[in-house]
Each structure stands twice: as structure tokens, then as C-alpha cells.
Amino acid sequence: MCCHVISTYRLELKHTWTIARGSADFKEYSFVELSAEGVVGRGEAAHNIRYGESLESIREFLLEARGLFDSANPYEFYELNKKNLALAQGQNAAKASLDMALLDWVTQRLQVPLYALWGLNPAHTPKTSYSIGIDSPQAVYEKVREAEAYPILKIKLGGEQDEEIMRAVREATDRPVRVDANEGWQDRELALERMQWLAGLNVEFVEQPMPAGRLAEVAWLRDHSPLPLVADEDVKTVNDIPALARAYHGINIKIMKSGGLQEALRMIHVARALGLKIMLGCMIESSLGITAAAHLSPLVDWADLDGNLLIKNDPYRGVKVEGGRLLLPHTPGLGVERIQSAKIE
Structure with missing residues (x-):
């Protein structure tokens, strides 16, 4: 299985988004892909500075995590995700994107929707x-x-x-x-x-x-x-x-x-x-x-x-x-x- 880190994409908001902590007009995130056997699983890392995350820290984690998937059996998704979660402190949006892509890949190969x-x-x-x-x-x-x-x-x-x-x-x-x-x-x-x-x-x-x-x-x-x-x-x-x-x-x-x-x-x-x-x-x-x-x-x-x-x-x-x-x-x-x-x- 191959892990690709995709460059960022800027989500433009319809209105300026304001909460008690601040405002934003756009959000810029990293997206990932896991591919094998002609199937591509996709994930999104919607980071939040409130939890000590940035575009740079997310990308660093994703690059470090690539090795987890090189020779992994994707059907052992529970064990793979345990390693993903333990790889570093924090950066949970990056971890979420990999788990998302992994489950997307597995359920595509099984030919079932994820909820099934x-x-x-x-x-x-x-x-x-x-x-x-x-x-x-x-x-x-x-x-x-x-x-x-x-x-x-x-x-x-x-x-x-x-x-x-x-x-x-x-x-x-x-x-x-x-x-x-x-x-x-x-x-x-x-x-x-x-x-x-x-x-x-x-x-x-x-x-x-x-x-x-x-x-x-x-x-x-x-x-x-x-x-x-x-x-x-x-x-x-x-x-x-x-x-x-x-x-x-x-x-x-x-x-x-x-x-x-x-x-x-x-x-x-x-x-x-x-x-x-x-x-x-x-x-x-x-x-x-x-x-x-x-x-x-x-x-x-x-x-x-x-x-x-x-x-x-x-x-x-x-x-x-x-x-x-x-x-x-x-x-x-x-x-x-x-x-x-x-x-x-």
C-alpha cells in the first residue's frame, strides 16, 4: 500500500466565520491518499490551531507516517490505526485523515459502504x-x-x-x-x-x-x-x-x-x-x-x-x-x- 500526501486545498467560506475565539474567511487543509490494487482511499486533515495543529505540523506527521503503510495489510485496520495513533502526541487531524483513507480503501475493496x-x-x-x-x-x-x-x-x-x-x-x-x-x-x-x-x-x-x-x-x-x-x-x-x-x-x-x-x-x-x-x-x-x-x-x-x-x-x-x-x-x-x-x- 502506498501513502501519498497531497498538497493543500483552500476551502473558501461563504461568509466570514466568527466564533468566540476568532474569525476566518478560508481554511487550508492537507488531503491524503492510500492506494493499492487499483483502489484509492481518501482522507482529509481539517486541522485546528486550538489543538496545537498547523498546516506544517500536519504535513510533517503525514510524511513521517508514510512508512506505516509500506508493507502493511490494510485489512488489519484496527492494528494499523493503533500504530497511527501512537506515532506522535497530538496531530489528531492528520491521524484522522489516515484512518479515514484506510477505511475508505478497505470498504471499497469489500464493495460495501462504510456504514455496513x-x-x-x-x-x-x-x-x-x-x-x-x-x-x-x-x-x-x-x-x-x-x-x-x-x-x-x-x-x-x-x-x-x-x-x-x-x-x-x-x-x-x-x-x-x-x-x-x-x-x-x-x-x-x-x-x-x-x-x-x-x-x-x-x-x-x-x-x-x-x-x-x-x-x-x-x-x-x-x-x-x-x-x-x-x-x-x-x-x-x-x-x-x-x-x-x-x-x-x-x-x-x-x-x-x-x-x-x-x-x-x-x-x-x-x-x-x-x-x-x-x-x-x-x-x-x-x-x-x-x-x-x-x-x-x-x-x-x-x-x-x-x-x-x-x-x-x-x-x-x-x-x-x-x-x-x-x-x-x-x-x-x-x-x-x-x-x-x-x-x-
Whole structure:
């Protein structure tokens, strides 16, 4: 099996993307291919500076990892991924891209869709939320109106205009809303005050209300909050989950945070054993990464797999959304199709 590191591709966002930590107009990522016997498996590394990753560090890891696949048996994908995860600390987006490409290759060779490898029913996918980044209240109002095709919205908060933004949302729609503060509320009293106010606005839950690592304060918040709390930045891999069960009602699993699909599957099982609800989330990603994650979605309670919907030059086609529900491809592998006009070089 041969591992090729593909040069970067720039995903252009439809709107400036702003959360509590900062803004972006584009995301530039590395893509990988694993090839053997005339079959090509593809993966995407959607890195995030929040977790100590950069375009350069991802590429360095991918170049170092090439040797793992030179004489490997790809059908031993569990053992291969253990070596992938152990190769270095961090760089989980790079690890995720290799695991993704490996499982894409294996299921193409087996002539089954990826969800079938896990025995999942593609009819049991959840509806995905559609995310609205932080902006002026008027701009948020307009974006909410533009997103009428999506029955569930995810609203980014964590700034000075939280109340004005939510008023604009409720002027535009009465659809269910999920709120993501992205660590933006710095103390528990402020967070509780915001959540008490949000509870009257048809909000389903609040994601990562406070900075990661402050579990005692979040546990206090859970005891007093009228809304469920979902961990995001506080959880990356399966090792993080046991400590979160006292502080949160649920966790947001992202393929790029966890190190891949196989690690995400382990996280789902552990979270279930601890009685936690599960959201399957994403970074800003192309349809390659989003489709890969979507194959796990029949196992979760909530989906926030909309990163590909926020870009205007997607280099792949894959999972579709109809009435908000994720429609998985039924073709072998991930089921993605490269758009030929997209130059990934």
C-alpha cells in the first residue's frame, strides 16, 4: 500500500466565520491518499490551531507516517490505526485523515459502504443542525432567514452581543436552536445567567459554556442550569470521557479531534456506558470529511455535520441533506466523488 500526501486545498467560506475565539474567511487543509490494487482511499486533515495543529505540523506527521503503510495489510485496520495513533502526541487531524483513507480503501475493496462495515442502518441518521457564526444582529437575522431549509439551527454565542443576537434569531424563526458558546463565558455566574435567559427561547442545549479544564465549575453549572450542557473543547479522545460524566449531560465527538473514525466509535461506546448523550460534530470541512463522519451518525443522538455547507468551493460530493436529515451514500467506501474542476495538487 502506498501513502501519498497531497498538497493543500483552500476551502473558501461563504461568509466570514466568527466564533468566540476568532474569525476566518478560508481554511487550508492537507488531503491524503492510500492506494493499492487499483483502489484509492481518501482522507482529509481539517486541522485546528486550538489543538496545537498547523498546516506544517500536519504535513510533517503525514510524511513521517508514510512508512506505516509500506508493507502493511490494510485489512488489519484496527492494528494499523493503533500504530497511527501512537506515532506522535497530538496531530489528531492528520491521524484522522489516515484512518479515514484506510477505511475508505478497505470498504471499497469489500464493495460495501462504510456504514455496513459497522452493521449500521442508514435510515437511522439524525437531522443535522445548521450553524450561524457570530455577527451583527442584523446579519444573523438575515442568515437565519437564508437557512430556512434547515429545521435545527446552531447559534454561536460567547460575546458581548449574545442577547441581541438571540433576539434577532427569534425575530427570524421559532425553529429549535442549539447554542455553542465556544468557551466564551468566563465565569459560572455569567454562564448561569445566560442559560436561564436562553431557557425561555426554545434552546435545546448549550455547548461548551466555559473554558475547557474547569470541570468543577461546570459541574456546579450543571446542578443549577435549566438546560443540558454538552462538552466540546473539553473532550478530544476516549480518555477524556470518564471525567466529564459528572459535569456534562453529553459530549460532542469530532473525527478531527479524536484521531479518526475508529477512535470516535470507541468514544461512542464509552459515552453510552456512562449515560452521556452524543453529538457528532465537525470542523469547517469538505464533503470528504463530513461524509466520513456521517457514516457513524446512526449511532448518535444529535448531528452537527454542516461544515461542507458553509463553503463555496467544495472539492467533493458525498452525503446529502434533505429536510435536515443526513442521506448517506450507498456506494462502496465513503461514497464520495471528486469534483474534477477542484484542483487538489
